Amino acid sequence: MELDGAQGHGDRTTTTPPTPMPHQRPRPPAFDLPAWVAAPRPEAAPGIYRQGYRQIDPDRAEEARVATWPLLLRAGLNVIATVATYYIGTVVLMYGAGFILRWFDGTSPDQFNVVQILINMVTVGCAAAVFWRTGRWREVSRRFLTRDGWRQNVAPVLAKAITHEGEGSARPAVEPEPGPVADPWTAQRFGGAAAAAETLDREPVGDVDYMRIQRAWESAQADPAFVPAFVEQVKVRGAAAFSHPSGSRDLHGRVAHHDLLVQQVRLGTTQDVPKNPQTYRATGFALDPALLGTSLLAVGPAGTGKTARLARPAIEALCLQALAGRACAVAVGASDADLGPDAWYDVVISLGEAGSVYGLDLYGATQDPDEAAARLADALLPDELTARAESARVALQQVVGPFHAAYGRYPGVRELRGLLAGDPEVKEALVKALREAGRLTTHERDLKHRDLQQGRADDPGALLADRLALLDRPSFEGAFTMDGTGKPPFAMKALDHPLRVRIKLPERSHPEAARILSRLVVGQFVLAAVAREDRSLFAGLVVDDASAALDTGTVRGLQRMRGANAGAVLLLRTLMDLPEALRTPLFGAVGCRMVFPGIAPWDGKFFSEAWGTHVIHERVVTHAPQTEGGVVRRAGRLGRKALSGTTAQTESVTTRDVERLRWSPSDLAHALPAGHAVVSLTAVSGEQVPPLLVDLRG
Structure with a gap:
């Protein structure tokens, strides 16, 4: 065991003379570690932000809706009713008791007093029990008689009345109570x-x-x-001590609320609306590895906050957990996608930019040449040619396997393109290297079959060579070389380490190449995350635009990641960007689903069907004109209509249990307010949370 691991250089500080600044902003307060450790974090349902969470009784929550003055007025009226009931009940009971006692001879005054006391006790107890509940005195005592209620509701009013402070006064009326403090190093x-x-x-x-x-x-x-x-x-x-290999101890510019003690990041607040379950109303909404481990699919048009309110907080949380040695993070998106500054990451791969320090391993450092070739073939094929996927895999395996056997490495883009296109010089060099390595006999059959395919109209090698030409551009120079002459290639096998990786795709300058690379990177992540031997680190992937990153193999791999301590956050503008054959399997592969405002009704239909129906108690009120009665009642109704202009009606109430969609496609498409989202959750343990309306602002 190595405690310090690959240590960084620590923090070096230099002292400089202070410079007077007339408008210098105050420094933020120091982090209070003992209070943070001691903060209450009770057990809660999945998706609830646990720090400071207090479970509220549904009855108390209903009582808390009543405003203060109506609550006090009702309580006072019930006090009056209690007193009146006591006096009337006492008089009636004493009169009845006296009538009964007169039938018995020899009743002493002491016995009469005992009966009187018992009657008083029964009357007071019954009246108090009834009017305590109807007057909601439990809520009154909670608001004004308990210590917390006094501090929150009464003390500020008294302080304002005594000191005559205005509404806009910035000074608090009462000092907040200090929170609990614990020894963090017990x-x-x-x-x-x-x-x-x-x-x-x-x-x-x-x-x-x-x-x-x-x-x-x-x-x-x-x-x-x-x-x-x-x-x-x-x-x-x-x-x-034991710092991250980068030497970083925090993320500069983090904005989301994090509780690393339970690995949660708070995204917003669940709304207090009937559609939300009572347990989740007005609580903090948070994500953690137990939820991200089932993967999350978010759909919404551009500009609705998918990146700023979901992707960035999620990758921010993963990067913080990586610095704490508990996760590894990979963020994939366009160069201008707001997935945090480059300083957040250990490896930044800017494909298509000359200044990029790192390149990309097209094979993900997979030891099996056939598996590496199959993954690359799936990434190279466009969606409309997926029917030729198997022949493309075979064609690529017929050249990648022999090349790896001859040179002990995988071919670069230019070398691979030459082999697929049938370049004589590249092929002769490969045959010579195989003969020298003593492996020609093993791979001679593959090379001959490749020769037979070349020149045919349906040759998949020619198609793959044309697709590889998209990556063999001057702007990608040195990014995909495997012979050590180019940029150091990053491989997904590094998911065993707490790395933070940002992959920038050239979506504007090379959109089709970006599609290939996106699909390749995401597919490699899924394979590498599942193949890890050490799964103690949570492997998290965030894809800003996953429309080009998904194929059948990747969707199938999302389900396998649940048991591998790994998960993905996939963002889409619309489900229509995916091939039709992938839409339903994708919904079944992910455990968490999220909808942002402004989606199309056909997108909302997928979510509505996935969330299903629930039983609601429906109350229908119908009104009908009154027609019963004799001449007098009819004449009265005619007079009322002449004087008021309204017709006397009878009211009929019908109640029944009916099944309704939790969220209809129309609601999802047109009723979601800006800055909100509807999200359903599934934990790795299998616990499910029905769709919640969440406010993601602030």
């Missing part, structure tokens, strides 16, 4: 690492630092021999 203090705990007490520690150090401590607990190494590392580097 485990180390009493587990043999007291010196490390004392060192950390003297340093500012952020939430990422805390989670990273706690993970290292958990690893050290596997063997007591590693505890001294843990203590030494903390004493030397303090809060920067």
Whole structure:
């Protein structure tokens, strides 16, 4: 076990003389680690932001809707009714008791007093029990008689009345109570690492630092021999101990609310509307690896907030968890997609840009040449030629396998294009290398079959060579070379490490090449995530526009990722961008589905059918003119109509249980307000959450 791993250089600080600034913004307050650790995080249903969450009784939630003054007025009226009931009930019962006691001789005054006391007790108890509930005195006591209620509802009013402060006063009327505080280093203090705990007490520690150090401590607990190494590392580097290989300890410019202790990122607030289940109303809405592990599909037109309110917070959370040593993150999108600054990532691959430091491994560092060739063939074929996928895979395998056997590496784009097109020089060099390696006999059959296919009208090699020409452009120079002469190629096998990777696609300059690369990268991620031996890190993928990134193999692989501690966030403008054969399988492959405002009704139909129906209690009220009665009642109704202009009517109420769509296609297409979304969730454990209306603003 290696506690420090690939350490960074830590944080280096330099001291500079202060410069007076007349309009300098105040510094943000320091992170309060003890209070953050001690914050309540009760168990909650999937999708609820747990930090500070308090489960509300449905009855109390209904009572809390009543405004203050109507609540107090009703309570006062019930007090009057209680007193009146007591006096009337006492008089009636005492009169009845006295009448009964007169029938018995020798009743003493003491016995009469006992009866009177019992009558008073019964009367008071019954009246109080009835009018306590009808007057909602439980809600009154909660708002004004408890400590929290007094501080929130009464103290500000009293302070305002005494100090005569205006509504716009910025000074709080009462000081907030300090929250709970806990010792964040209890485990180390009493587990043999007291010196490390004392060192950390003297340093500012952020939430990422805390989670990273706690993970290292958990690893050290596997063997007591590693505890001294843990203590030494903390004493030397303090809060920067066990830092990420990049040396980063936080993300600059993060904006979402994160709770790394339970790996949640808050996206918004579920609305208090009848369509939402009572448990979720007015609660924080959050995502975590337990939900992302089933993958999430989000559909909405451009400009509705898919990237800013979903993709960016999701990749921000994954990058923070990577810095804490608990995840690896891959973000795929156009160069101008707002998926965070480049400083958030360890590897930035800007395909089509000369300044890109890294290239891309077209084969994902797969050890099996046939598997690598099949994945590349699927990415190269356009959607309209998927029927030729099998022949394309075979054609590519017939050249990739022999090349790998001859040279011990995979061919680059230019080499592969020459082999598929039948370039004599490239082929002769390959045959010579195979003969020298003693592998010509093994692969001679594949090469002969490739020769027979060349020149035919249905030769898949010619099609693949034409598609590879899209990647063999001057702007991609050195991006796909495999012989060590170009840029260092990034391979998806690195998902075993807490890396943060950003892949920028040239959607404007090379749209078809971007489609090929998007499909290739996403397919490689799915294969690599499932093939990992060490699945302790959550592997997260965020694709800003997945319309070109999905094929049959990738959709099938999404389901396998559920058991591999991996998941994807896929954004689409419309389901119509996908081939028709992929739409239904995609809905079945993902566990979380999200709709943004402005989708087309035919898109809404997929979500509406997937979410199904539920039983509601329907109440129908009908009105009909009154016709019964004799001459007098009819004359009265005629007079009422002449004077008021209204007709006397009878009201009929019918109640029944009926099945209705949870969200109809029309509601999804036209009734969603801006800044909102409807989302359904499925956890890796199988627990499901019906569709929720969520406000994603703020």
